[in-house]
Amino acid sequence: MNSATLWWDNETEGLRYIDQTLLPGRYTVVECRTVKRLATAIQRLEIRGAPALGVAGAYGIALATRACRKTDLTGFFAEVLKDAEVLRTTRPTAINLGWGIDRVITKIAPLEDIASVRRVALEEAETIAREDTASCHAIGTHGAALFPDTCTILTHCNAGALACSSWGTALGVIRSAVTSGKQVKVIACETRPLLQGARLTAWELARDGIDVTVITDSTAAHLMRRGMIDAVIVGADRITCDAVFNKIGTYMHAVCARHHNIPFYAAAPLSTFDTRHNEKEVTIEERGREEITMMGDRVVVPDAAQVKNYAFDATPMDMVTAIITDHGVIRPPVSTGSILSLKNTQ
Amino acid sequence: MNSATLWWDNETEGLRYIDQTLLPGRYTVVECRTVKRLATAIQRLEIRGAPALGVAGAYGIALATRACRKTDLTGFFAEVLKDAEVLRTTRPTAINLGWGIDRVITKIAPLEDIASVRRVALEEAETIAREDTASCHAIGTHGAALFPDTCTILTHCNAGALACSSWGTALGVIRSAVTSGKQVKVIACETRPLLQGARLTAWELARDGIDVTVITDSTAAHLMRRGMIDAVIVGADRITCDAVFNKIGTYMHAVCARHHNIPFYAAAPLSTFDTRHNEKEVTIEERGREEITMMGDRVVVPDAAQVKNYAFDATPMDMVTAIITDHGVIRPPVSTGSILSLKNTQ
Numbered sequence: 001m002n003s004a005t006l007w008w009d010n011e012t013e014g015l016r017y018i019d020q021t022l023l024p025g026r027y028t029v030v031e032c033r034t035v036k037r038l039a040t041a042i043q044r045l046e047i048r049g050a051p052a053l054g055v056a057g058a059y060g061i062a063l064a065t066r067a068c069r070k071t072d073l074t075g076f077f078a079e080v081l082k083d084a085e086v087l088r089t090t091r092p093t094a095i096n097l098g099w100g101i102d103r104v105i106t107k108i109a110p111l112e113d114i115a116s117v118r119r120v121a122l123e124e125a126e127t128i129a130r131e132d133t134a135s136c137h138a139i140g141t142h143g144a145a146l147f148p149d150t151c152t153i154l155t156h157c158n159a160g161a162l163a164c165s166s167w168g169t170a171l172g173v174i175r176s177a178v179t180s181g182k183q184v185k186v187i188a189c190e191t192r193p194l195l196q197g198a199r200l201t202a203w204e205l206a207r208d209g210i211d212v213t214v215i216t217d218s219t220a221a222h223l224m225r226r227g228m229i230d231a232v233i234v235g236a237d238r239i240t241c242d243a244v245f246n247k248i249g250t251y252m253h254a255v256c257a258r259h260h261n262i263p264f265y266a267a268a269p270l271s272t273f274d275t276r277h278n279e280k281e282v283t284i285e286e287r288g289r290e291e292i293t294m295m296g297d298r299v300v301v302p303d304a305a306q307v308k309n310y311a312f313d314a315t316p317m318d319m320v321t322a323i324i325t326d327h328g329v330i331r332p333p334v335s336t337g338s339i340l341s342l343k344n345t346q
Numbered sequence: 347m348n349s350a351t352l353w354w355d356n357e358t359e360g361l362r363y364i365d366q367t368l369l370p371g372r373y374t375v376v377e378c379r380t381v382k383r384l385a386t387a388i389q390r391l392e393i394r395g396a397p398a399l400g401v402a403g404a405y406g407i408a409l410a411t412r413a414c415r416k417t418d419l420t421g422f423f424a425e426v427l428k429d430a431e432v433l434r435t436t437r438p439t440a441i442n443l444g445w446g447i448d449r450v451i452t453k454i455a456p457l458e459d460i461a462s463v464r465r466v467a468l469e470e471a472e473t474i475a476r477e478d479t480a481s482c483h484a485i486g487t488h489g490a491a492l493f494p495d496t497c498t499i500l501t502h503c504n505a506g507a508l509a510c511s512s513w514g515t516a517l518g519v520i521r522s523a524v525t526s527g528k529q530v531k532v533i534a535c536e537t538r539p540l541l542q543g544a545r546l547t548a549w550e551l552a553r554d555g556i557d558v559t560v561i562t563d564s565t566a567a568h569l570m571r572r573g574m575i576d577a578v579i580v581g582a583d584r585i586t587c588d589a590v591f592n593k594i595g596t597y598m599h600a601v602c603a604r605h606h607n608i609p610f611y612a613a614a615p616l617s618t619f620d621t622r623h624n625e626k627e628v629t630i631e632e633r634g635r636e637e638i639t640m641m642g643d644r645v646v647v648p649d650a651a652q653v654k655n656y657a658f659d660a661t662p663m664d665m666v667t668a669i670i671t672d673h674g675v676i677r678p679p680v681s682t683g684s685i686l687s688l689k690n691t692q
Binding site for chain 1: 370371534535536537538539541544545548549551552553557558559560561562563564565566567568569571594595597598601602604605638639641642643644645646647648650651652653654655656659660
């Protein structure tokens, strides 16, 4: 079993990834050679998780440079940029996807022959994947220091190895804490509607021998009141100076954590920060009703009822105890200056 | 379609009820003639909802008096009491079940011939069912007055007609508000793990032409923050002077409602009050892991992960804006005296 979530296969000149919609029942590696297939994979959440989307976006440009048959440089770039937009619009809330795409495009834009473009696009995507793993380990080290030696940590959705190239952000912190000898138990919220907590977080932590208990999302407050939770840690799909965007339900945990005086942490690389927008300017993706109305083959919501299916919510920065990044820990208030200085000084 | 949830059938001398596990896909009426079958129905949640359990418990004793073949009064009562204990222990948290059972037993205990016992047991069960409907309408009238003329109300689980003989407690308040001409929209939380909100609340409100939108449980706080919720109303399985016991997730809604200055109401008949115990003395039912690990036929939690499946939580009384009862509205703090005086003065 490959410990990475997605990786380049030199033999087939294509991307390979674990299809996350099939876990925990089936571990299946998909071979993907076109941007169209990758876009479908991202929309269907076969690949999901903010940092993994950044890596996928980067590899997507590498794929685009390989698939393009144009021989003139202008026509070639026009087609690659068209593919980039197809990829970019698959998920509107996660910032990393566009970040990964743009990093490769910036790198290949000055080049003047197609062979170099193809080579550099792949090199840059590979660099992003390596950096992602390194940044998860850095997040882990910074975050693990915040936890007591024995603790029970609640997490939501999957900000784990499966959401990154490997190791994970929120789960990276948990892995680093365990590696450093701390006794950590994890409460994984199942995370409706698509159950990434039950399916993915429980799967990858159990695989690593970390003590994990799955609960329904709404059980979290009950456990907090009973004193059974020492901290909450989640990932992030986008962080503005005024809010953390993450899987729907994150804000509820932040409110309940605050009510019970429990620290609430978000863990994400600095690439997740969006200093150009504020909360109100960010679109929250709404997904189809069938994610909520169907339970396997069974209809569980009558047709006559409406459904609202927000994929994310925004947690205002004043509800966040700290953000654990690959460059260190940021405590609110957060400003563009505080992010830049963290980036530059370490 | 019978508008009641469970009712006595004179022809077969048995209880009939809608199997709530099959909604909204199938509307199936089950004929039940033994206490054993009724106990299974309660455990499997074919019949659920606090007031409905009270009525079911009462009819259960009527069934027991019919099934018993003993001819001596002492032996007869011994067998009926044994059946009563079988029923009582099916669900530990809801108080109404034991209340309905005990009301019939108290009524039949002084009787001296078996024919009278059988007749009176059924009469008392029928009275309890009629009173339950009347009390839902009284709750509805008291509660509807608390709502603004145009509002969006969030509810959790199903405290509707399906949880009672008819009309409902929390949904009874919504029905009464709509009947009185108010413009009410309902946000129904799906209510994991068994989806009573998605399956039952959405079904019965849509059937009645009331505007209903289903969300995942963890979306509630997001809607509250966006100003889309004017009040929260839930039912209750047991109310002590210090806490409201209701479906898991209720406490989370109470915490989030408080954070957003949204009123939080519980609606329940006075028979739901337990003045003899406090919160700490009440057992919170834990149910099997398969309710969380299985999604239809599909395993969604790996075997190596643990699961905690609390069926209920306790919301401390100071988080409750008011309790809407069949005898009027109670605002915390709640004491045995305040409950008794409400009972006696109205």
